[in-house]
Amino acid sequence: MTSHTPLLSLTDITKRFGTLIANNAISLDLHQGEILALLGENGAGKTTLMNILFGHYVQDEGTVRVAAGGDVMTTLPPGSPGAALAAGIGMVHQHFTLAENLSGLDNIRLGTEPLLSFGRRHAARAKVEKIITESGLDVDLDRRVDGLTVGEKQRVEILKALYRDARVLILDEPTAVLTPQEAEGLFAVLRRLAANGLGVIFISHKLGEVLAVSHRIMVLRAGEQAGELVTAQADRRAIADLMVGKAVAEVTRTPGARGRALVEFQSVSLGKPGHRAALHGVSFDLRAGEVVGLAGVSGNGQSAIAALISGLAVPDSGTMRLYGDPVTRADPRRLVAAGVARMPEDRQHDGVVGTMSVADNIAIEEVRSPGFSRYGFIDAKAIRARATAAIAAYDVRCPGPDAEARLLSGGNVQKLILARVLERAPRVILANQPTRGLDIGAQAEVHRRIIAARDRGAAVLVISEDLDELFALSDRFLVIHAGEITDAGPAETLDRATVGLLMAGQTHTPETLAS
Template sequence: MTEPNLLLSLTNITKRFGALVANDDISLDLREGEILALLGENGAGKTTLMNILFGHYVQDDGIVRVRTDAEGMTTLPPGSPGAALAAGVGMVHQHFTLAENLSGLDNIRLGTEALLSFGQRATARARIEKIIAVSGLEVDIDRRVADLTVGEKQRVEILKALYRDARVLILDEPTAVLTPQEAEGLFAVLRRLAANGLGVIFISHKLGEVLAVSHRIMVLRAGRKAGELTTAEADRRAIADLMVGKALAEVTRTPGSIGKALLEFDNVCLGKPSTRTALRQVSFKLRAGEIVGLAGISGNGQTTIAALLSGLAVPDRGTLRLYGQPMTMTSPRRLVEAGVARMPEDRQHDGVVGTMSVAENIAIEEVRSPELSRLGFLDRNAMRARAESAIAAYDVRCPGPDAEARLLSGGNVQKLILARVLEREPRIILANQPTRGLDIGAQAEVHRRIIAARDRGAAVLVISEDLDELFALADRFLVVHAGEVAEAGPADTLDRATIGLMMAGQSRTTEPLAQ
């Protein structure tokens, strides 16, 4: 059997940003019909490498070669997206680059030909319909992009690349905005495209998806190539250990001891009903000793629920009850004083003040407490002592308590927030996207701490777009769709398919399979 043709070769790629070496002597090959999964923790160098391939960045060393015809490989000039496109390299970013007011057809043609040419439009339609038939990328190309679902918009993006005769397709976190059913549909399309000779590079942090769709796995760690595995010989543990560089202890969750309701939403409405982020008569309870997972596609009301729980918004109608009493005039400060803590979605901008020290950020929500202030003056020694204790307990990697928070990595900023939130032993915790962008080791530590908080009696609401994370943590599921929240039930009675259908707006009408 002859080996499939080499489509792409990156050789000894090095890229520096000042003193930071983002890519250190990395080589990568991709062959016809191959789906290569590119993995690595946040900051490992995946996106930098793909931006070099696509011409957005110029490498300091190394070469990029692409097969442009049957004769052989062509070296791409550094820093030229046009040359990459012409050589058959297509890239679909996590955040789509579509003109919402144009049809799918015109978006696919945009940048390649005159949109007003009727003759070209008819020819383009016939060609696109042929690509759809071959690839299985079903979408109504005559509808405005603004009226398409997220999954349909992604198909338009892939069709754009195929219309430009892409031989290599790069997908950056392609399932981050999809339901499980839409993700399965994408995988079916990728398998079909690969069978027709396309080479695919699939960037993801979801190990289950990587094992389901890829042929080969390449792992980056700290800017270097940590290793490669054939998917048939790989498992979650082997991949995770390669990503982190050491064996990871498993986090286990046992059933909790559920107590009384600590916080209640009672027919809460907020925002204009015509917007997806508005809430429509939302009712649910958070109970002591329970982790509730809130699942949903991004932009369906999660941000509004988080704002209400953080004291950043008040309902237009309906009632919020804290410890059985209606919440009326509230604020973030009052909620903190009442034992409500939050891990914000955007930890860099909403979680810490970058120019303040680690010690100041840990103390920032308790500066009026008698432990940290005397006669109206901050006790800097007490703040520093508390920070040193938290740094040790939560393994915050930093130069010390006086270091500015902006110097910390994303994972260490999250550990800092964990220390600030959990050391006060709050009664209610909002964990909004608690491990987004974190490596597997940091994820495991965050999960362990959240479960420990539940075990001591806290009520926890975890908002996450990662169903694997929710199934690892949640005792009970809620699902939000278009501003409405539905009770899905105990986690051990659910499966991904059931949750995925509810995320898409379908009611739970059949008995779910066991998880």
């Protein structure tokens, strides 16, 4: 139950970076006991606003005020993280900032008091144990952080903020590195913290989670407030329409026509033995006319799978086959020529060359092909014609085919990559985090195009940390944990709980565990 007393008030916050207005007159109130979800596509202004709140950025206009007791509000000095911390504002980033060689308790104390003081250590333990009892944030305080799970590390980060007497807790994409079970545990903790009077700002792009844990939803779009919703009165469609600014068409997946194996992994190992991101005796196949979803917590070997399918690496042992033939050398150009296409995880650095034109980026992987080259000379007219058609077909919003790719937004860079991948009708498609950072409308378009490619007979591997996306696209699931893969079977036979257990390394189904 929330209070009418605001813990935090942001009024008319405006922030400019040159001619770009990242935040435009944004106002936000957070109340005691409230979980406020902050939504918006990549570039909508969420991170900028939170960095202003925490003192990392200085706003050009507007004020940040915090409750100082009773009805009194005090204004925070701009650009002072120390003042934000002293006012009770805590922030847990998606990428943790813990000292791996220290214990959980010492990480919680780090930066607030001398670690070698035995008296303070004893008092600190008592305070932290009291917080654990009140919050449910159970963790082994004496274990070194490098021996904790990802979920336990996140709990240490939250305890660190609460140890500093945080009254406002900001969580930036907190479930991106968690299994569904760990996410549910986090939500239980947040509800308990809110019930004890804490105010929480929950930044996420996962609509199901927002609906499950928040009291109120604020949506940002292009640096401005698009609107607010009371969570109890909201649904996915209402949130999506607010994020995009128009009605979003839903994409419905129908069963595919599964064909022959185009890619086969047979006992493939790659990378440093014992390393979590390496692969250990992995076997699976990708078949024509099928979308295979690869689920897993980030850092469990997905990048190694992507490198192999992209031609950037070959197995240390075992065999990878393409159309029945072994792939024996790292040769991305050969795989592209053979009909393998990729949507890379880091689209800005690995997907496009920012200083090259949109037209050249679309043609870059097949510039030596007969369609773009004649008698050894590049056919600039053909390249430009392809780009013009692709810009129209994929709704790439840019000044034209000659515009530099670096001028495009993240969503339009992804559309450019999608055009490059799909316009040459590839036989195998690697879609690595295909909609990360895209708004709901752009996500729907990417999903539609991927399913259409499958229906044309392509074998598609989708790597994603978003289970909602995998269930929307996948005919079959693979789950990766610590470099090992489990074939979880057809999507229709699975649920989030089962996939979540496999992501955590549990090989039994919930039914087996219950028996």
